[in-house]
Amino acid sequence: MDDSHVVIIDNKEILIEQEQNLLELVRKAQIDLPTFCYHSELSVYGACRLCMVDVEGMGLVPACSTPPLAGMKVHTNTEETRKMRRIIVELLLANHSQNCPTCQKSTTCQLQTLARRLGITTIRFKNQNRDVPLDCSSPSLVRDQNKCVLCGDCVRICSEVQSVGAIDFAYRGMHTVVTPSFGKDLDKVECVNCGQCARVCPTGALTPKSEVDEVWKALHDPDKTVIAEVAPAVRVAIGEMFGLEPGVTTTGQIVAALKAIGFDKVFDTSFTADLTVLEESTEFIGRIEKNEHIPQFTSCCPAWVKFVEQYYPEFVSHLSSCKSPQQMFGALAKDILTGSLKVKREDMVVVSIMPCTAKKFEAKRDEFTHDGTPDVDHVLTTQELGRMIEEAGLHFKELSPESFHLPFGFKTGAGVIFGNSGGVSEAVLRYVTERLTGERRENYEYKSVRGESGIRETLLNVKGKEFSLAVVSGLGNARTLLEKIKSGESRYDLVEVMACPGGCIGGAGQPISRDPAVKQKRTKGIFENDRMLELHKSQQNPYVIELYKDTLGEIGGHKAHELLHTGYKNRKRMVDGGMTLSGFNGESALEVNVCFGTSCFLRGSQKLFHDILGHIRMNNLDDMVTVSASFCYEKCDKGPTIRIGDTVIEGCTIEAAVEAIERQTGPFKREVTHHA
Amino acid sequence: MNLTIMELNKIKETFHSRKDAVTHRVIVCAGTGCLVNGSLKVYQELLRCVEEAGLNAIVELKQEEEGIYVSKSGCQGFCQIGPLVTILPENIFYTKVKVKDAGEIVEKTLKKGELIHRLLYIEPGTKKVCQTSEEIPFYRKQRRFVLKNCGVIDPENINEYIAEGGYISATHACSDMTSEEICDMIVDSGLRGRGGGGFLTGKKWHVARLEENSKKYVICNGDEGDPGAFMDMGIMEGNPHSVIEGMIITARAIGADEGYVYVRAEYPLAVKRVRKAIDDANKLGVLGKGLLGSKYTFNLQVMEGAGAFVCGEETALMASIEGKRGMPSPKPPFPSQSGLWGKPTVINNVETLSTVPLILSHGIDYFRKIGMMYSPGTKTFAVTGHVVNTGLIEMPLGSTLRQIVYDVAGGITSDNGSPMSDGFKAAQIGGPSGGCLTKDHLDLPIDFDSLKKEGAMVGSGGLVVMNRHTCMVSVARFFMQFTQSESCGKCVLCREGTKQMLALLDDIMEGRGTEETLDLLEELARTVQKGSLCGLGKTAPNPVLSTLRHFREEYTAHVTHKYCPAGKCKGLAKFRIDKDLCKGCMLCVKKCPVEAISGEKGKPHTIDQKLCRKCGACIESCKKQAIKGDKAWTTVML
């Protein structure tokens, strides 16, 4: 071994290769040095102090922020480092809720694991835990501050990886908390429900919101017909909870388990993914022909959809109008299955099993609720299903595989690869190329859209026409790409975005794992699934073909639109919080309200506001006009928006505003004159 | 504007000839301390009286003329006896000057040359009357090097700074020295950072100088948060241009073109004076593009802190300038490699920076002759606590604690301020980050290395002297309470550790402690010291550890005998009713909020010690003084 690149860790020579810090090197030495705040995908934070090691000549240093230097002699288990770790864990436990057995994260909690590993049996410090109420406002996540160790993983993933920043540290010292702005509830702020915060949270401070109890209730209700749909990414991950390797496919066991638990029917979301391919591709071809709303953005990921609605209202029309496979399934189930199974809509309960927390939010969106009931009643994460299987006492690994029910249980590989980042794009390509060329293609794989990078671009030549594609995962990457599109630096025809790095297989509903290689293994598992299936192209799915023939009519047709498409609109980042600046409350005054939401602000609402004030002052209208500002009219793509009296003016100019003010203050003026 | 040495000399000559032309110069101290005591009104009244007396009152030296030049100065250090008024050329030093004294000063001293004895300083011990400040031991025993011009020159007048030789060093640095030469010179001078660590300033500069980057920054750390220390405030208020000059030299040494002066927001006067100094320097061509006739650029701006002690830590300070929460980040990378916005940055403390021009102008040899071999130069201290003279002082490094406490500060006082000749118990040096020194250390030379050995540190230079009625556990608790509430909350050891240390100290002080409490406290303190992320956390346990080391028997008394030797811990006080004095009036029974007192009318009452919360309500209610606490109760403090 080349001595100039070697570090000695616990008497073992370890070669420095790409490692940025001692911690990575220690891990390479197969030593599980504990840490809460180090994640290779995030910036180095250095707060938990658990990874302190002894370097000869340097003393105790945090391994996470110490660059490895050749010749270093590192000891990870000295009396000092051991004592320090114990004290740290004791300190954290003294300020931690003590209800381990009833915690969602019990057995997967790193604090709990560490306390056991370090053999901590007593806590010598005074319990300082304050009983802070839970924040259960979000449909996707539960925040329990009593379990927060302030490692900041959630804060950093939300801002660094997702570029959302819905939560941050607030206050200082012992009062420090991680919280949405102004201590509001999570559902009142810009959280997109991706749940990545919960994925990296080492404890039970952030967890997916469980709907297990509601699902059991429905299962036990004799009047309800409970049907399940299982998303592609679930089948390569749930096994991890039962001691299987990541990436091992357990579709048959999942179906068997669901049936055993009491589901009346078990279907595959991949079936509606196949439908999505046909609808979305057709929509795409149409847009290309008309050259409008290009690039087309995929809309399968509800976190991404909310992201666009909040931050990029000008691109809302670029989102595919297709519902996500989950919602397509819900619509079909409540519309068609109710008929074929002869159940009333209100008696059918659709439960989807998803790798995702945002899907819980999506299922509750107004767009997907009809006649007072949602198309999808409950969304269970992979973790929740795992827990139900545990509760039911099923030996998951030993279950004999069973098959999905038909017709919605039959899928092609195209529908399965939706679970990977790039999967939707690849599935669409498998259809679009054949449709445009009219030729059958033997090789169905498009490796150019596969890969691990968060932004992948590819150029594709179909019948002499070039298509530019981008596949993005991680919302921070999406933001980078959108900014490039806005500035004209980049141009694409089709853009696939998944909020979670790596796509749905890396969703926050998946089993908890600290191994960074898990995502690759799941990805591989999904592609293997594709290979093992008989069919690989959505257009080959016989049950899809039959569905169009019998019920939906043509692809993109009227009935298909009714059931499978929707529309999105922009939304406020902050639910509450307007501001009124009006000076006069004259009941007889004309109210002028200027929008100061992000988009309007960027479109010049501040200058407009000034100009209006100028006009009012110049013309002595102070007594007649009340000016206020608000945060959002939700017309962001057409800003600046202002409301004058009852008129809402979009794309307002000062001229338009003055005209409206003059027109509407007319009556007041007369009144004033009259009084005079 | 191209400002050259020649022009600087011209400004200097002009100022001196104008200054020499006046008959008298009256300097009114306008440091924070004297201002609080109304020195601004004294200044205005003096001006009014001078005019009323028909003398030519000069506010600004605009031309050569006879008259009385009345000017303001920065802090002169002896705030306790302010407002201070100095009259030149006689160098008469008046103390505790009131507005009503102004007329008399003009009539007697300025017009007739008579002294007003009641305004002169009288040495408490010898009763010697001191006419000039040099005669006063407080000043005589100091070595005012960095503070030399503080308290003399008008801090708001750039010309006077130049007249005292200011900006000559910076001009040299910008014209005839290379970056390397400047760094070498500072390394050779042995100058060590005055802010805390005592790191070699020149070495830090070299690292930043060698970084290849077109953008570099210089930051002056004026976030003096140590409660009870105000040395940097004194310099920023009294001689802001010396800080700016130090920063210009630093900028040249490392190749920076932009700088920040980060000033604590609780120092509004310092903020104002530094801002004005920067404006004046910009106008004159001392700062900005082509500064001091060179081809370089250096732009400087003030950043006001917003109330966070931790921002004195350099990475937290930079986070604050970047508009973030002032939370420290791990080092490496060090600021000199990757600092503000990822650019190489040198951060120096105020006093360090204002020493730099003096090293350039006086030369290395001169500087190294002051102080110690490895700790050359002087150090300013803010001496407070149980001493006769409190204030801002400057001593050569290596001076002993005895010199500071007895020669300069005039010895120990009791709680009520009267002298207490054998009263010395301890001195806390370096504020909440420092440790305490005891009688055994009175002759220890105070420098960076010797203090480190004793578990204390020079730190910023706060020096709190304590008399023998002080409870050292309470002292440790006071500082612990401070760091605990100023912890940024980022790293576990500092956030949770300081909180638990405080809880353990409370246990000790309130009678719940045992020997194990002391052991746990010590183990925790050592862990926090070794494992915390930043300097605040690493030094937070110092007061606890050093009091445990030097006054362990006092801790033991608290836990084993439930007794506070200094009688200051309210929680350990025992209240009892003197049976002979108690008339059984029931007043205390009614007053007690926890019903700990029982008894019937006409018979002596008793206190249930288990219930008693030691609030003292009964003592106040008793008309017969029949209820006694330990001496503990009355003074709850340190």
Added chain:
Amino acid sequence: METLRKFERVCEIVDQNGRNEARLIPILQAIQVEYRYLPEEILTFVATSLGISPARVFGVATFYSLFTLKPKGKHVIRICNGTACHVKQSMDLYDIICTRLNLVAGQDTDPDMLFTVETVNCLGACGLAPAMVINEEVYGQLTPERALALIDDIIRKETGNEPDHYGA
């Protein structure tokens, strides 16, 4: 029109600072001068105009002790608890003043919004300990009697009543 004028001033402050997120602290300082506290909706506006998340602005505003998200009383009394003042029993002053103003533990502003009482780490007036600041004016070498007299003066001026009934 007062609210409107203030808001225009906020716009001005944000513009003067180049809508630069690095200038967040100076911006908040300037806004606090205007409003005497940091109103939530204004902080949201600042976040919008700087292109950063409101959570970050909230995080910064709550980190530094000189920022306040609650309106303060008309007169702000800050008692120095630096070492020198602490040694000279400055916390006794604090207790006495709170008692005079009928402030219970945990409360720093009286219901009439006339007074806010807080502590400050060090004013740098250590030579004159104990010290306190009323509004912007610093008072040194205080005794409980002198401190109360200063407060009583304000109470008399503000309410026209004798101070012993304040807040009762």
